[in-house]
Amino acid sequence: GQNIDQPTEMTATEGAIVQINCTYQTSGFNGLFWYQQHAGEAPTFLSYNVLDGLEEKGRFSSFLSRSKGYSYLLLKELQMKDSASYLCAVIDSNYQLIWGAGTKLIIKP
Amino acid sequence: ETGVTQTPRHLVMGMTNKKSLKCEQHLGHNAMYWYKQSAKKPLELMFVYSLEERVENNSVPSRFSPECPNSSHLFLHLHTLQPEDSALYLCASSQAGSSLAGSGGSTDTQYFGPGTRLTVL
Numbered sequence: 444g445q446n447i448d449q450p451t452e453m454t455a456t457e458g459a460i461v462q463i464n465c466t467y468q469t470s471g472f473n474g475l476f477w478y479q480q481h482a483g484e485a486p487t488f489l490s491y492n493v494l495d496g497l498e499e500k501g502r503f504s505s506f507l508s509r510s511k512g513y514s515y516l517l518l519k520e521l522q523m524k525d526s527a528s529y530l531c532a533v534i535d536s537n538y539q540l541i542w543g544a545g546t547k548l549i550i551k552p
Numbered sequence: 553e554t555g556v557t558q559t560p561r562h563l564v565m566g567m568t569n570k571k572s573l574k575c576e577q578h579l580g581h582n583a584m585y586w587y588k589q590s591a592k593k594p595l596e597l598m599f600v601y602s603l604e605e606r607v608e609n610n611s612v613p614s615r616f617s618p619e620c621p622n623s624s625h626l627f628l629h630l631h632t633l634q635p636e637d638s639a640l641y642l643c644a645s646s647q648a649g650s651s652l653a654g655s656g657g658s659t660d661t662q663y664f665g666p667g668t669r670l671t672v673l
Contacts, residue, residue: 486595534659
């Protein structure tokens with residue numbers, strides 16, 4: 444079967460750095476998305492990786508290793524507004540989007 | 553504001569009621585999606601429409617009935633629901649239209665609405 448694994452919950456301190464990992468086992472690979480979802484709100488697009496390496500976008504960076512079936516989302520200079528769930532999703536060989544259950548990130552002052 | 557709106561934001565209904573969820577996208581996209589989101593579970597794709605034609609139906613119970621009258625509007629008609637249908641129902645849209653693979657998927661980014669929080673009593 445197809446599977447996306449992410450930690451259920453993480454806690455970090457305001458101003459610090461946090462890395463949210465995502466590992467996947469899918470039938471083929473056509474890209475990986477990260478979305479942010481605040482409680483009661485829409486998931487919003489953060490990043491899309493299809494090639495190996497690090498993509499940086501302001502305080503957020505996303506890394507992909509296709510050979511290891513692994514990605515991470517790196518958040519720097521954490522702010523209280525970064526408290527949210529972070530969803531990892533992989534496009535498989537049939538162009539279906541396979542979703543992880545999400546990681547709830549709690550930021551403490 | 554993602555350009556995708558959903559109404560109502562909250563809905564409480566009895567098991568014998570009939571109600572409809574509405575989604576509208578203002579992005580000029582050609583594909584629209586319905587998802588179910590339950591606590592601590594991955595998003596479940598329910599329906600995909602491309603250019604107003606249903607491309608994918610992931611074995612959803614018939615008590616959920618989608619309707620896509622045009623590329624900007626999507627409805628989900630609900631009838632005789634069960635308590636386990638209580639969840640957040642999310643609508644999304646993406647650029648892909650005729651380029652969607654036969655399975656209904658693509659590599660295009662999906663843009664989500666804020667969802668309808670549904671409670672079935």
